[in-house]
Amino acid sequence: xxxxxxxxxxxxxxxxxxxxxxxxxxxxxxxxxxxxxxxxxxxxxxxxxxxxxxxxxxxxxxxxxxxxxxxxxxxxxxxxxxxxxxxxxxxxxxxxxxxxxxxxxxxxxxxxxxxxxxxxxxxxxxxxxxxxxxxxxxxxxxxxxxxxxxxxxxxxxxxxxxxxxxxxxxxxxxxxxxxxxxxxxxxxxxxxxxxxxxxxxxxxxxxxxxxxxxxxxxxxxxxxxxxxxxxxxxxxxxxxxxxxxxxxxxxxxxxxxxxxxxxxxx
Amino acid sequence: xxxxxxxxxxxxxxxxxxxxxxxxxxxxxxxxxxxxxxxxxxxxxxxxxxxxxxxxxxxxxxxxxxxxxxxxxxxxxxxxxxxxxxxxxxxxxxxxxxxxxxxxxxxxxxxxxxxxxxxxxxxxxxxxxxxxxxxxxxxxxxxxxxxxxxxxxxxxxxxxxxxxxxxxxxxxxxxxxxxxxxxxxxxxxxxxxxxxxxxxxxxxxxxxxxxxxxxxxxxxxxxxxxxxxxx
Numbered sequence: 001x002x003x004x005x006x007x008x009x010x011x012x013x014x015x016x017x018x019x020x021x022x023x024x025x026x027x028x029x030x031x032x033x034x035x036x037x038x039x040x041x042x043x044x045x046x047x048x049x050x051x052x053x054x055x056x057x058x059x060x061x062x063x064x065x066x067x068x069x070x071x072x073x074x075x076x077x078x079x080x081x082x083x084x085x086x087x088x089x090x091x092x093x094x095x096x097x098x099x100x101x102x103x104x105x106x107x108x109x110x111x112x113x114x115x116x117x118x119x120x121x122x123x124x125x126x127x128x129x130x131x132x133x134x135x136x137x138x139x140x141x142x143x144x145x146x147x148x149x150x151x152x153x154x155x156x157x158x159x160x161x162x163x164x165x166x167x168x169x170x171x172x173x174x175x176x177x178x179x180x181x182x183x184x185x186x187x188x189x190x191x192x193x194x195x196x197x198x199x200x201x202x203x204x205x206x207x208x209x210x211x212x213x214x215x216x217x218x219x220x221x222x223x224x225x226x227x228x229x230x231x232x233x234x235x236x237x238x239x240x241x242x243x244x245x246x247x248x249x250x251x252x253x254x255x256x257x258x259x260x261x262x263x264x265x266x
Numbered sequence: 267x268x269x270x271x272x273x274x275x276x277x278x279x280x281x282x283x284x285x286x287x288x289x290x291x292x293x294x295x296x297x298x299x300x301x302x303x304x305x306x307x308x309x310x311x312x313x314x315x316x317x318x319x320x321x322x323x324x325x326x327x328x329x330x331x332x333x334x335x336x337x338x339x340x341x342x343x344x345x346x347x348x349x350x351x352x353x354x355x356x357x358x359x360x361x362x363x364x365x366x367x368x369x370x371x372x373x374x375x376x377x378x379x380x381x382x383x384x385x386x387x388x389x390x391x392x393x394x395x396x397x398x399x400x401x402x403x404x405x406x407x408x409x410x411x412x413x414x415x416x417x418x419x420x421x422x423x424x425x426x427x428x429x430x431x432x433x434x435x436x437x438x439x440x441x442x443x444x445x446x447x448x449x450x451x452x453x454x455x456x457x458x459x460x461x462x463x464x465x466x467x468x469x470x471x472x473x474x475x476x477x478x479x480x481x482x483x484x485x486x487x488x489x490x491x492x493x494x495x496x497x
Contacts, residue, residue, distance in 0.1 A: 044286050139343055142288050143386070170290055171343035174313055176321040185318045 046098035046149040050083045051224040052184030053094040055153040057162040058207035062155035064094040065211045069226035091156035098149035127156030131165040139171030151181035183222040188214035289389045293472025295423035296337030298395040299455045300403030307395035308479040322475040331366040334396035339423030341389035369396030373406040381412030391422040425466035425473045467494040
C-alpha cells in the first residue's frame with residue numbers, strides 16, 4: 001500500500017494520496033488478508049428433518065398427510081413436530097426436510113396472511129398463487145446457493161376445484177392429482193397411482209383410507225417415520241366440523257392417528 | 267485456499283454434509299419439424315428425476331404467441347424460470363410496440379437471455395418453433411449457454427442424440443442414395459414425429475407416458491395428445 005504523504009504548510013498535500021501508487025501493481029490481499037473474506041458457509045445440510053409428505057385430491061377436496069417426528073440424523077429427537085399448516089380457509093401446506101427452514105417460511109406465510117387480512121377487502125390468497133410464490137422463493141434461495149432445504153406440498157381449493165402442487169429445494173414445481181415426497185415417492189406413490197387408476201373419482205373416505213394405508217406402509221419401512229401422523233383435509237363436504245379429532249389404530253406397532261378435519265367455509 | 271487449511275476449520279471426521287447441487291436433470295424430449303407453411307413441435311409429458319417419475323402429465327411446451335412455441339427440457343426449475351421471464355419480456359414488447367414479437371426476434375432474444383447467464387447457466391435445452399414473418403416454418407435450437415442455430419428439424423433433450431439421426435435420415439434425406447429431397451408434407455411429418463417418440467420411449471427411461479403436439483399454422487395453434495408406453 002502506498003505510504004501516506006502528509007502535507008506541510010508550504011507543500012500542499014497531494015490530491016490523491018491514499019490510493020495505490022500509479023504504475024505499481026496493487027496487491028489486494030495486503031489489507032484484506034486478516035479478514036475472513038474467502039468464503040461464506042451457507043446452510044449446506046438439513047439438521048432437524050421431517051420425512052415424507054403425502055398429498056391426494058379427491059372429489060371436492062384435497063388431503064395432506066405427514067407424521068410428526070423431527071429427526072436429528074438417525075435420532076428420533078423431537079416427537080411432536082407438526083409440519084402441516086392451515087394457511088387460510090382454502091389452503092393447506094405440508095413440509096418435509098429441514099424443520100427450521102419450514103418454521104421460518106411458516107412465519108413469513110403467516111405474516112403474508114395477516115397483512116392480507118388487515119386489508120379487509122374480502123380477498124385471500126388462493127392455492128395456485130401460494131404455490132407460485134413458493135416456487136419463486138425456493139428458486140431464489142437455490143440461486144444464492146443458500147437453499148431452503150424443504151419439500152412442500154400445497155393443497156387447497158382454487159375456485160372450488162381441488163388443487164395439489166409441490167415445490168422442492170431447487171424450485172422444481174409441478175401439479176398432479178397425487179404427490180408424495182421423500183421415501184413416499186418410492187413407496188407410497190405407486191400405491192396411490194394404482195388406486196387412482198382403479199378409482200379416478202375418489203370420495204373423501206376412500207382418499208383417507210388410502211392415505212392411512214400409505215402411512216402404514218411407510219411406517220413399516222421408513223426408519224425416519226413415526227406412528228403419530230397429521231392428516232389435514234381441505235374440502236367442500238364437511239362444512240360444520242372444525243378440528244374434530246378422532247383416533248384409530250391400525251396395527252400392533254402403531255399407537256394412534258391424529259386426524260384433523262378442517263372445513264372449508266365457502 | 268482450502269477451507270481445511272484454516273486452523274479453525276479442521277473438520278476431521280466431523281458431521282457429514284450433503285453437498286448442495288443447484289441443478290437437477292428432469293429429463294424429457296422435444297422434437298420440432300418445420301414445413302413450408304407449418305411447424306410441428308412436440309414434447310413428452312414425463313417429468314422425472316433419477317429413477318422416480320414426478321408426474322406423468324407435464325407438458326414442456328410454452329406458448330409464447332400465436333405463432334411461436336418454446337419446448338424445453340433439462341432442469342425443470344430453470345425451465346420454469348426461463349419461460350416465465352420470456353413471457354414477461356414478450357408482454358413488455360407487446361405493450362411497447364403494440365404487436366407481438368416475431369419468431370426470429372424471439373429466437374434472438376432467447377439467445378441473449380441464455381448468454382446473460384453464461385456463468386450460472388439455465389441448464390435447459392431449448393427448441394423454439396414458429397412461423398417467420400413470411401409464414402414459413404422455422405425451428406431454432408440452443409445449447410444451455412446461448413448458442414443458437416436455425417434448422418428445419420431438431421430433436422433435443424434426453425433422447426436428442428437418439429432421435430436426431432432418425433430425423434436426419436427421414437426428413438433430411440441424409441445417407442440415402444438415389445433420392446431427390448422434397449419438402450415434407452404435414453401428414454408425413456406428423457407420422458415421423460410420433461414414430462420418433464415411440465422409439466425414444468422404448469430406450470430412454472426419461473421419455474414416455476404421452477406427448478403433447480402443437481401444430482402451428484397461419485390459422486393458429488392446434489393441440490394434440492398421443493399416448494406412449496408408461497413404464
